[in-house]
Amino acid sequence: MSRIPFYGLVGLLLLAGIALTLYRHLAFDVPWSPGEQRQVWEVEAQVNFIADGGPARVELALPVTQQGYRVLTENTASSGYGLSFLQEQGVRHAQWAIRKAAGAQRLYYSVQVLVDPRARATPAPPPVIESPVAWEPPYDTAAREIIDQAWRHSADPFTFAHRLVERFTDAQSENARLLLTQYDRATLLVRLLNQAGVAARQVSGLSLEDGRRRQHLTPWLEVFDGRERILVDPVTGRRGRPDNLLLWGAGSPAVLEVQGGSRSQVSFSMIRHNEPAAVAVRNQRAEDTLLNFSIHSLPLEEQSLFKTILLIPIGALVVVILRVLVGIKTSGTFMPVLIALAFIQTSLLTGVVGFLLVVAVGLVIRSYLSYLNLLLVARVSAVIITVIAIISLFSVLAYRLGLNAGLTITFFPMIILSWTIERMSILWEEEGPREVLIQGGGSLLTAVLAFLAMNNPWVRHLTFNFIGLQLILMALILTLGNYTGYRLLELRRFKPLAED
Template structure:
């Protein structure tokens, strides 16, 4: 008989190391056990991509500074082989990379950390000099004057004038606005018209801060000087923008990105939120240099956002093991409910359940027809996969046509898993009947819902992402559950007659 001592030693070691790493990270580096206890820090990473031509390269990127609601506590770059400097110019701060010679695809990273601080204030610098009207050619000038005349009649001051101008540009029937936006962006067009009215205005670039977002683009907005303050206007609504978690990245109207010696340049942003201790916020020290503080935070923000979801999968696996081993719940596949739950996180729960039922139900009907053709397994599975793609496409288009925006998120479902689910359920239907399909399908859906509720819990998301040692503890628990050979809760019904006897 094999000794179980090594197994229990392994489980004990995993628990001790996992808890030890987590306690060390909490005690030494001040990472909170629960979300919301500490100061919130937004980490924003700019990813600059361009194609170098083999010549000297100079890249200049606008960077934010301390502003209303945010204090800049740290900034750095990750671009080996490039010289780097932060330069203060008349139009704000800029990050500059330089290299004597570069060729091929180039990727540069710039990351900063903005501390949420209600006491932080941006210097209210008034504009310098008089307004210089922006020159517009014949038809453009005529269109701008017409738009300005109409907006002036419906406004009382510079603020309401700006609002009315933006409303006209959002009116799809305005031919004058359409003519201007063919030649320039909406933001530039609004600034150009305001300059004709001697109003100081500039284009501002903003980022909507949302945890876990990747490859985000700058949102263009317009700022005007009302005589005392700069007012920010949303180009979609025309109203003053007081949106929470709105970070002004490029406020002074200068180009966001300038590249010399390269082509096809673009910049995108990845965003992630963290909670840190007051001491960390003061000392500008979030990332650790010790191996014992092993953390995902050392990765680029885009990868961190991806891992924020990946690190939740072990929680889903633990729930599946609990339900199958202790409860005895039947599911279609072992970890298919976990993948469906990950899709629910993207689609939201109710649209996700409705989409899952529609796809699987329709797929089962089509699969029943395919079974009569006596196809080989590989061909049958391939046909089901294509069918699932077509079903998703049809449902998405129908949802869009009838105005159900939530239905567009159905594309997040993993197609291969859905195909195998349809195939597996159809086989069970043929071999064991529809009752077993309902049992296993219902068990899978119930498990997916429970996993979804765990994955969307703020405490679970916080502790799995910030304490990687917790993963070792989860692994130890799963190993222990795998050693369980007792009765399941669902078996109590089977043995109920023995109790009566």
């Protein structure tokens, strides 16, 4: 029979598992290792204005995910105001409204921003060039002369913008001083660029500095050349975006608009802190799609349940390796996996001691039940009740003696322990105590090794955050299930040949 379909299935599972795992890491920044930290900035915007006594409406442009920064969570505080979030042409606004407000008003908006080198901004269309740009005499002549001088010493829109900024840093330029009496620098530079046919707009940026208070936005120029865009500092002419610059309301003509009030202003406070990477990723506003399939979308109670369930395939892989490749005998196929799960709840030492005590006492009582000649169902039921009684008795004794760790023995799977005692008792009668020790010891060894694999922090982190690993484990188990060679413990039969 051809094995091509089998190997094709294994290869498909491997490829699908690896692809899903890599996608989760690359697209959503899920870390490979537990304990990784991510830098998060918490920025608070405070809006202050004097209300006129009638209806008031306030619109504040908001930051969006952009190059190097990803918006995690946002909150507002605005007593008595109605709040809504609006989005128009890629620009997000928070809009506060109230029917009647008088006197000093204060509104708050806070946002958590994750420093993420993989974050990319959604490309925004370039601004429409204002044409023609209207100037009043003598400003039209001064603007034309500055444009002509900068144009002759430039090669593209970016160098042209740099030359324009240089003209306004030149203290000897009378034309620049004249134009600055009419417009602020950033607005003036945008008008000059548009007059020269260069698409540009003014954007606002916030310099992130840990622990700073009452900071204000600074204007920047965003210049387009048809294929790419670049930020230009209107004061120094430096091109490129600084690492600590957070664009606020990029593409919005105004950051703050207030109707029904006066003397409005917005100031910012910020603080930097680190969060575990898993928490930061969980707070991301990523869309819930099938490709972003994760347990994190479930309620916390179900997440805790699945965090344990997803470890079972690891224990199953350990059992397959030990039974198929090594040749260890166990009492029950996957009973050691369930015992290992109990060890996770009880701790290893407490679990091993509790397992040995329950099984030993259960075997003694089961030996007595064998003299009663009961039917199988009744005998197993009696063993189950006996196991429950043994666990209850040990728990009470542990509590009376002040051994709180002994209370966790209740996590043992009682039905599985009962069947284990039943099978070991039958094995004792049919094969003798040696075989009982072999299978019992093999079961305990397998459970301990499965516990060590399942309780590893790396394993717990990977299985919970990367569902694709389940497909990889399935492929490995299928491959091991195809093995028909000698087991490691069977090689002892060839020892006399080696000695000869």
